[in-house]
Amino acid sequence: MAESVRSRAGAWALVRGFAAYWGEPLGPGDGFTDAELDAAERRLGLRLPVALREAYRLFGRRADLTSNQDVLLTPDELHVLDGALVFRAENQGCAHWGVPLDGLDREDPPTVFRLDLADKAQERWEPWDERFSATAAAMALMEKLLEDHELTDFLDWDEELPDGLGELPALGRHFRWYQGPEVLVGVAEEAWVVVRARTPQALDAFYGVVPGESPDE
Known part of the structure; x- marks a missing residue:
């Protein structure tokens, strides 16, 4: 699997194959539209990375791959928090995943992780993965595995x-x-x-x- 996610194309091929083998093949209605993603860009005043747009278009609406345990935010839920674009949240809001704003110009930027702490002054974004596509592929596989x-x-x-x-x-x-x-x-x-x-x-x-x-x- 690690070899599969060395590129965006490999990551999306892994998700397609996994979804078909362990559930239902991905279809045209399983992702968000370019219009929905464009609207998110206008609302936020920033450009979404290519890899993020590709993931959202491919399987962003597939609950079995995005929200059995933690939750992939919809385009209209994407938001900025302390220098990062937040795209995923732990199911009780105890943690978040994001993309650093200074990496949005990269096609497949690194991702970061942040715990929700009682002492907000101690909250920090910490490195997660080197590429968004790897984070998204791992999310899809894990969420399917955690399906009820x-x-x-x-x-x-x-x-x-x-x-x-x-x-x-x-x-x-x-x-x-x-x-x-x-x-x-x-x-x-x-x-x-x-x-x-x-x-x-x-x-x-x-x-x-x-x-x-x-x-x-």
Whole structure:
């Protein structure tokens, strides 16, 4: 996956393939229009980066890829906060992702992250990814994995994952990816594990190799 997101085209190809394999193929109505993005530019008085526009046009309206856990802001919700264009928010407003304003002239600018703290004087934008397209691709994959679905389940973290899972290249901060027979597994900061299967049989087979887990739990 890491190789896939070395370019914008690679990132969007990864999102297209992932959406089709784990859900529904992307369609013409799954993104925002140029007119909506142009209106956001006029309202904000700035130009949106090429990569951001491409992501919003491609899958910005696909809730399963943008807002199962955290939320991709709509064009009319984009806003500026302390020197960054905010495009994504944690589901309770505890954190935000943005693009530094001094990077908006780059086609695929870096992204930053900011926690919402009780002491506002301590809040700072911190570096996140080197390219917006990598951030957007990781978001799409993670949000799909976190979808409320009968073939998705959350498990307690165990230091040893089941045999037969292959670790995939890194994509996204503080998150590791594994793949098994028709299952995709994500491990978040060694705190929790989420598994998504393509079929009930694949999920049952995964439960069968996880100590203490069963389809009925």
